[in-house]
Amino acid sequence: MNSLWAAYVSLAVAIACEVTGTSLLQKSEQFSKLLPTIGMVICFAVSFAFLSLALKAIPLGIAYAIWGGVGIVLTTIISVVVFRFTLDAWAILGIALIVSGVLVMNLLSNSAAH
Template sequence: MNPLLIAYGSLALAIACEVTGSALLQKSEQFTKLIPTLGMAISFFAALFFLSQALKIIPLGLAYAIWAGLGIVLTALVGVFIFRQSIDAWALVGIALIVSGVVVMNTLSSSVRH
């Protein structure tokens, strides 16, 4: 299988685990609930493991930008749809700027090699 595909698959798993860990952090209620706290710890450990696997192929700057950018967007969506939290217009502008930065980095920057 294509190593780049495996690396981006690992990065996708890292993002999913990080978002899951963040949601469980909310559910842990400041570490007072055992099961969500354990799930959170496992999710964050898995996120770092999969990120480390992605870094075998994907440059650190690119991988971290994608991981952080998509993590922020997906975590915000979890907050809205799962926890019924609201996002104002300025938060949406900020999220759009983050996504724009990741897109610019991936498409226009010569410092990122694929």
């Protein structure tokens, strides 16, 4: 497997763990529930470990923009579907702008690793 492909797989794992950890943060109820709290800590640790692996081939700014942007979008989807939060038009616009920014950085910028 080439190093760029491995870096993006590592970034995907990092994002999945970050989103899971953030969801468990909600479930931990301000750290009052032990199992979700432990799960959250483990997920965040694994997320940062895989993010560091991704940084071997993806520049920090690009990796962090993808990690943060995709994480925000997925966490928002989970909060709407699982936790029944609602979004207004401004929240949806903000999320669309985040997605647009990540796409611009990856598709148009020469800074992204391709």
